[in-house]
Amino acid sequence: MVSLPWDLVAKSGVYVVCPVCGRVTAIDTGYCRHCRSPLGSFSVFSEPPEELFSEGLFLGRFDSGRRFCLDLSVLQKHVAVLGMTGYGKTCFVKRLLYELYERGVRFLVFDWDGEYRVLAKKTGALYFKPGSVLYGLRLNVLDPGLDSAESHVDWLVSVFRELYLESYEYAGLSPQMEYVLRKCLLKCVRERGCLSDLVEEVRGFDEKLPNISATKLALVTRLSRFVESGVLREVFCSRRTDLPLSDIDEENIVVDLSAISSISLDDARFLVNIVLKHVFYKALRRSTLSRPVHVTVVEEAEEVLPRKYSKRSFLDTWTSVKFALRLRKRGECLVLVSHSPDTVEEEALRNCSNVFVFRVQGARNIRVVCGLLGLDESFGHFLSSLSVGEAVVRVADFSECFKITVERVVEEELPCFELTEDEETFLRCVEEYPFMSVRERMRFLGWSGRRYYLVEKSLIEKGLVKCVLFKLGERGRPMKLYVLPWRSGEGLVHKAAVGYLKTFLESLGFKCRTGGRGEPDLIVEDRVAVEVEASGSVSLSEVVRYGEKYERVFVVAATEEAYSACLAKLGDCVFSISGLGELVKEIKRALRAK
The missing domain is CATH 3.40.1350 (Trna Endonuclease; Chain: A, domain 1)
Known part of the structure; x- marks a missing residue:
């Protein structure tokens, strides 16, 4: 293995004789400029000593074939996974999560493209997909969880303010609008209401203020998006919450945002910040730990932490920045994944001491990742020539960069079922009324016995419903309960x-x-x-x-x-x-x- 100073390669040029065509060529791209053959094992970075990175989480291999393992405690200093789409970022994160799962570390994944469904199945994670009949998510954003009502309202107001600054071209919330919103929010949070209750509370606000009608109309207009859209109404306008907010770090959870992000990135960002807030406050209640006990993965970090927000908002809005600044010793690891690092908030990336860079292109992206790796920008040509699965790595407490190839994860495809209208109706009924008897459910749906039996049989064959006979007391017939395997289990x-x-x-x-x-x-x-x-x-x-x-x-x-x-x-x-x-x-x- 030959190690070469890349700044010299980029500025002065290094030439070799191609072993295939015999002509002299520069090695800056790794391929012969004449016959396009690979030039062999010329490495810009040298491998770390063999005694380092030999134990821990198995994530990939060095060019020599030696295993690259990362100690679990290093992850407390957070991770940034950066690079172009299709070059191995998600594969690397999956590998990391499988290794963490084997060691009992819990995880929460925000998946924007539906790429973690198989991982959720294999690890037994709770899987939610807002807008889906099978995996739908209900989230009462007014539930304070472990926080006090007053503190939760303060945080919600800052989130709403940030959301409206972007959506309404800096019109934002006037002082009077914020006053009315805060009063209505506090009442609804204390009464465990939901966003539809908040809209009605704003409409019925009767305190005498100047231009109060215009203020209420402006607030209702901004909040109506959550009530009028079918998917958003299903997610946010419920008093129930499917996520275990008070014990959110004790379960493996995957939240698939592909359906909701296709409607509005603002609403997907809003949902992510709501959930992250509960993870944040739960982590703050832990004692000081020497290794992570929970990992939060934020795919498409540029959508959750866009750089354009960082200079004109409160730090409270960006819960992920709080992670990076305050949770390093609380057993929490934050993994930020982005294909466009130049659009991610700089403060968040700077607090990630473990950086994995796959192929990047564009002068601004190269400038950002070179800064994170501690490299001169002359390395940009090498970073833009990395193959699929190759990554340049800088790890906390190790001063030099090195290159690895990520160990691939083999996942089988899960079957996708097309549900009939009757099957969707049945599943919604089971989820809404889980303890209803068969006779009551049949009467509620208005179905005949045969129609009910055929729908039940079809769902059982697809593995979407499991029947459990549950006998209460010594007499009478056992009660039939329908278990949704992906949601409730036992x-x-x-x-x-x-x-x-x-x-x-x-x-x-x-x-x-x-x-x-x-x-x-x-x-x-x-x-x-x-x-x-x-x-x-x-x-x-x-x-x-x-x-x-x-x-x-x-x-x-x-x-x-x-x-x-x-x-x-x-x-x-x-x-x-x-x-x-x-x-x-x-x-x-x-x-x-x-």
């Missing part, structure tokens, strides 16, 4: 079992409360713990941990499979939800013991 059965058990125990005079994070599902009289299992995944260590705090611990299995699995693990403390008589006796015995 959570629907678990939720139904916890609700039924709580109601059942309260009807017998027991004082019950639902457990919070790190607690059992039900706590009876603050002395007895009841853990409900739908899949049999409970561990003995978990039961022992609850036993240290509560006098007795019981496990209730919601299905026959879970009952068999739990019984084999735990023995006598396991009960079936179809026969709760013995559980009640044991709870009474435990409460009488002291």
Whole structure:
């Protein structure tokens, strides 16, 4: 391997004899100028010593074939993945996410082109695609999550202000408009309303102010986009939120923005900033960590952090900049992916210490990436000649750049189903009313038994619906629940079992409360713990941990499979939800013991 000083190559010129045609040619492009044959292994950058980058996340190989591995702790200093479309950026990010998944690191991906669906399937991630019947997303932007109502309103006002500055040619929000918006937002946030409630609240605002009618009309005009568009109304005008906002860093999540971004980039940017805000506040509640526990990938970073906004807005608007500035020691890694780095906010890129540059073109893009890599702009010709999968890398705490070839990820294509109108109606009904009985659902849809059976059978064969028989109590027929595998999994059965058990125990005079994070599902009289299992995944260590705090611990299995699995693990403390008589006796015995 020959290492050459690229500034000398670019300015003075280096020539070799082509091994194919025998003529003298410059090596600046890596190909013979006469016969277009590759010139062989002339490398601008030397490989790091063998003792470096030998352990960790396997991301690619050096020119010699040696593996390039990156230590997990390095990712806390954030990552920028830059280069032209089609030269390996997404392939690299997928490789990174698969490696992180194997090590138990959670991730959130904002996918603008629908390229991460297979990854979501293989990693069991929650997959959302706003505007899709199968994977639709509802997001109540007025839900403060872990934040206070007042602080959430402050942040929302800054987001709206930034959005309107762009959309309405600097007309923005007047002081009076901002006052009315803030008052209405605060009321709706406290009442857990949604954006359609906010529009009605603005329309009904009755405080006497000069030109109040014009102010209300201007605000309603700006907010009406969320109410009138079908996709936006489905996403934003719901009191429910499908994303686990309070525990957003405990799940693997992929949000496919391809449908909503085709309508309006502003609305897609708005959705991303809303979700990032919750990730940001959750990360701030962590203690100082030496390695990342959660990774956020922002594809098309130039759409979320456009450079043109950075000089005329509040820093609060750009939640991703807060990531880069404040979350380095909080176990959060931010991955910014862009095909046009010159249009990404400079402050965000400067705070990414790990830079992976694929082929780039254009003088401004080359200037930006050379600055991030610490290279002279004379390297631009080399950067614009990189092949597919090749990247020039600069890693935190290592002073020199080097070149790698990304290890490809092989993914199979997932089948795409065309849904009939009846199938779409059925899925929407199941998602909206998950605990409705078959008879009630049939009556609600107005279908005959045969029509209902054929639609159900078709969806089951496509793998879009899974039936679970759930028996409550010792008598009566079991209840049929429809599980949407991509959305609820076993959570629907678990939720139904916890609700039924709580109601059942309260009807017998027991004082019950639902457990919070790190607690059992039900706590009876603050002395007895009841853990409900739908899949049999409970561990003995978990039961022992609850036993240290509560006098007795019981496990209730919601299905026959879970009952068999739990019984084999735990023995006598396991009960079936179809026969709760013995559980009640044991709870009474435990409460009488002291």
